Amino acid sequence: MASLEQRMSAFLRPDLQAMLPYVVQPSAGYVKLDAMENPYTLPLALQRELGERLGAVALNRYPGDRVEDLRRALARHAGLPEGYALMLGNGSDELISLLALCCNRPGASVVAPSPGFVMYAVSAELHGLNYVGVPLTPDRFDLDEPAMLAAIETHRPALVYIAYPNNPTANLFDDTIIERVVQAAPGLVVIDEAYQPFSSKTYLDRLTRHEHVILMRTMSKFGLAGVRIGYMMGRSSLIEQIEKVRPPYNISVLNCEAALFALEHETEFARQAALLRAERERLIEALREMPGVLPFPSDANMVLVRMPDAERSFAHLKQRGVLVKKVSSIPALANCLRLTVGTAEENDLMIAALRESVA
Template identity: 65%
Template sequence: MTTALDQALAQIRPDVRAAHAYVVQPSHGVLKMDAMENPYRLPPALQQALGERLAAVALNRYPAERTALLARALARHAGVDDEVGVTLGNGSDELIGLLSIAVARPGAAVLAPVPGFVMYEAFAKQQRLDFIGVPLRADDFQLDEPAMLAAIAKHQPALIYLAYPNNPTATLWDAAVIERIAQAAPGLVVMDEAYQPFASQDSLALMARQKNVLVMRTMSKFGLAGVRIGYLLGAAELVDQIEKLRPPYNISVLNAEAALFALEHADVYAAQAAELRQQRERLFAALQALPGVHAWPSQGNMILARVPDAAATFAALKARGVLIKNVSALHPLLANCLRFTVGTPDENTRLLAELTSCLS
């Protein structure tokens, strides 16, 4: 007998019913080194100042002027000219969703190197776009330029994502290769710079030269993962099209005010990023020295490493109260690979001690 629930479920698209929700690992009571968060909080004095400022926000009003002020403040923080367009998302995830909607025409394709950020494919498929994943080079996780250019010529993608640095490999790709890809692209090229605070290069100059290039950033790695602020920069004519799709009140007044406060204290967050870059090099050297471990150089706040048995090592660390990310099932190139978030000195010391014990 068909029930009302069965009838209601039948109205949901089959591909949605067959999909899996994004899983966030429970992390209460463990050392959390799985999500590339900034481990540092604000100093107590700034915590108090922020609390007082948020308490004065008019929660009875919809977001308006402060959100617009935040958009321009982020553009200034990035160092771009006033004529550059900017729009905000509830994290970069929402912007990826809006970009997918913007190019969603019958037969349109989205292209990205793989392994990469899983949400590029997820949002493309939600809009019934073809997703073309082009494998990275197996030895160094660099872009396979001939394969990328061939895929562009064949599929004529409406949208190309290039994470810079990439997740989960933390690779900063060859800038000349990226420029040739942007020149060959028939549509939008989005440089996803989520990990820009930890990288030695950015793509703002490329954006200025190639008008089909947009730069997407987030305040999550800046130190505000809980605030959910993403922003998209680029030619105003292109960004304005994405702005049309943005929900009018997608950034709450509390989130906007917290972000403005953070930008006023950008030096504090810059010091935190500098410390994490130093800790990244310490962690990389220590991982490289462990028997049976191969770690790849990183330009993010994470390190990808191959171990003899990723599943066993992940489980052993979790049993010891250390949560990392097992990425080995995401793509064949990531066989037996784990991803470690860079933490504080004490967190990294504990991670290395527990990992050494697990591997031995």
């Protein structure tokens, strides 16, 4: 009788067996500033109100009309243009996976700037698409226009991803270059606005210029990372086709109700976003004053920073109980850390530890 190892070797995809898993850092006991989460919880009164709402949800029923209520509420919240439709996903990760599934034809490619959101590459590889990462410019982490256009011409990608702002570099790409990339793309272009609550710009006012562009957002950075609601907007005829691969009950009734509740209290989340934008600027100013430390511009709730010795600073932060993201293994980000913007108190702890690490 064959062993489990023999069965896996014989029947699981070889490329899957060769892949490395997505690893989440253990964070228990740390000030958690490694995953771009909103650090604020709801005020106590709203927590109680939400608890009552969730307690009344019909857990014995599959998700139904309430999901349609969420779709309509998000359409109003986002300002969905006429002739466009909105599709819900279990976080942006599921939407990225479904897009890859839709475009999985022989020889299909995905093009995205690099470094960028890791799930663009992961979803492409899992669905058998060729992933092409195009390096950003080394000085400003902007789109390399000649390289992007060359990759599009060579690979004729089914999907082009442009994060606006980008992760992990936190910057907005040049709008003129984005437009040239969009015009050159033979397939679909996805503008990923995961960090839109913290950004000074949005692509929404340009969405209707190009019928092959999809605008993707998430409620994670809105303040609901644990609720797992992503959504994307595109031409109705295009979204209609992508909807065919969406699982029928991909949004749970609890997640749906929590998202609707948040949209009803969006002023509270807007207040939190404003606090984080102010804290981001305070953090950048503090980093600029540290010897040998270079913070890069940010339009997100994170700051990419080049340290004199990222390994030393990362270890010292952990010793002081502060967890950040070490991205220095990425060639373009040598000696870089990615810092999530936290509360004023959390940022004070991080700033003090960083100062000690470069003293």
